Amino acid sequence: MRETVKSFDRRTFMKGGIVAAAAAATGSLLASCSPQATEGVASAEDNADNMQPSASRVAVGYANPDGIGIPVAPDSTEDVDVVVMGSGMGGFTAAMFVKEQDPDAIVVMLEKQNALGGNTNFAEGGAGYLNMSPEEARAAVQAEMIQRNFVVDPSLFYALRTQQGDCADWLFGKHGVKIEDYGSGQPLYEGGTGASAIATLTPQAQELGVDIRTEARAFALVLEDDYTVSGIQYKAADDSVVQLNAKAVVIASGGMNTNPELLSLYSNVDLGKVMPLGTGQDGDGHLMVEQTAHGRTGLQTIDGFFAGIGTADDPCGFNSDLNTAAGFQFSSMFVNQYGNRFYDESFGFNTGSQLFFTCIPQVVLSQSQAFSVFDESYVSKWEEGQWQNGHNGFDSATKSGTPLEIRSEIERVKDKDWFYQADTIEELGRAIAADVESFDVNAFVETVEAYNNAAEGSADEYGKPQEFIWPLKTAPFYAAKAGVNAYNTNGGIHINTHAQVVDPNGKAIAGLYASGIATAGWDSQVYGGGTNQPVALWCSCAAARHIVESRLGKTVADDWMGDIPMSTILGEGYTNANPLG
Secondary structure: OOEEOOOOOOOOOOOOOEOOOOOOOOOOOOOOEOOOOOOOOEEHHHHHHHOOHHHOOOOOOOOOOOOOOOOOOOOEEEEOOEEEEOOOHHHHHHHHHHHHHOOOOOEEEEEOOOOOOHHHHHOOOOOOOOOOOHHHHHHHHHHHHHHOOOOOOHHHHHHHHHHHHHHHHHHHHHOOOOEEOOOOOOOEEHHHOOHHHHHHHHHHHHHHOOEEEEOOEEEEEEEEEOOEEEEEEEEOOOOOEEEEEOOEEEEOOOOOOOOHHHHOOOOOOOHHHEEEOOOOOOOHHHHHHOOOOOOOOOOOEEEEEEEEEEOOOOEOOOOOHHHHHHHOOOOOEEEEOOOOOOOOOOHHHHHOOOOHHHHHHHHHHOOOOEEEEEEHHHHHHHHOOOOOOOOOHHHHHHOOOOOOOOHHHHHHHOOOOOEEEEOOHHHHHHHHHOOOOOOOHHHHHHHHHHHHHHHOOOOOOOOOOHHHOOOOOOOOEEEEEEEEEEEEEEOOEOEOOOOEEEOOOOOEEEEEEEOHHHEOOOOOOOOOOOOOHHHHHHHHHHHHHHHHHHHOOOOOOOOOOOOOOHHHHHOOOOOOOOOOO
16 A cells, blocks of 8 residues: 655655655655655555645645645656656657757656647647847847736746747757748647647657656655755556656646646636636646745636637537637627626727737636627628638638538537527527526617617727627527636746746755746736747756756757758748747
């Protein structure tokens, strides 16, 4: 039976021995003991079932059913050099970079899913493909700060902008990851998603000798003390616990988007309206970092991508054409809990903002309830290919005019609690009011009448351009509850410009690094763009360089980025556009 240590001694962890379990309420880490010293030790199963909030400083108040951040007595132990947690862009970059610069290093990449790539498989890509000069970077950082409401770390952005081209050269030039211009304002991964990048990198990582282990869920760090990480523990496919003693650990595990119970402790967003996208973003890396002097990870804000229809428990589905049509369009019409419109649904077009797709969900979240309203004429137009925004950035450029599949989707969701259909606008309002006490049917009818008048040339209350105001006059009429398609969270693990995890005063945790959206300092409540793939790529390049030189005692080659610059791939006249991914 697996065991967790209950002693409060602070002796140093011994490689191959039992590692620390839950921390005391005072914040002291539990100590290791020799494999024979089992007195006072409880089973892992008992710990998971009976742990009280005061038993661990990891996510106090969280039930933690998987025991994340709580080390146990391992079934086996291995000595390696570097462990990377996660197999998305951050994971592959860190593992491959280290192995290139130190071929003799034993590098292990852990992926808890049975397939590689994580949420990079769904990412569009996009990056700042060229290094910025110091002057350009300073101006860009000021713009980033304003755009993101100053909830950012300018030092991280400056490092990113001045080094991003080298990182892009490494990925797209040296390793041949393909990009294409789909007319979306920024070249994207070939095919429009990062699945192509993962397919390109996987055989190269294997050839380099990276030890890739799938169905391997990392769950706890091995510590010598609060400021020194010396390994990681993971649960293998056969349910055994393996401890990897290592000189460096890189956390590249994504956000906590798919763990609403945990996210409720870190976010002030109404999670009942949040429909998470992606896979495996359970916050494991965040909780593991809380074992160290880093302490509690930061506020998790929601990266929303358009509005979505449905509820958190029963979403319509991000890939549904009905979800795209009813939630993503400039021509959508939304009302709130009172039956009133509350903003110009074409905000991005009307203001020239590149952030329309992330602003819209936050506006929707500002209301207690929101509903997308449409009618038979909308359905006909959508099925004829009349729409403005696809569900991925490249869709809007490459699939414009493609018919959407709507009627079969309406048939699929017609009996859902969040979907409404009626023969008149008044009857539709009454159906919604039966579920939402504050909904004013008369106000709703007047709102639709005013909208129809605007479609015919009257001034729109919110200034929406007439070209996007489609009249609501053709029965049947429909409404669907609206929420947020959330593709990740922001906030979390604090790092320095070497991607080292740091404590609240900025002191580095030796041997511990973090990459990608698991890290803090990049975004505010509204996603600003460029903080997914570009950040994962930069963080892992920075971490790998520091690991090779400071943890492995080797030298990073001056030409680590390769000899095929992005100017060759994109053309000499290319200038950095807005990062998308």
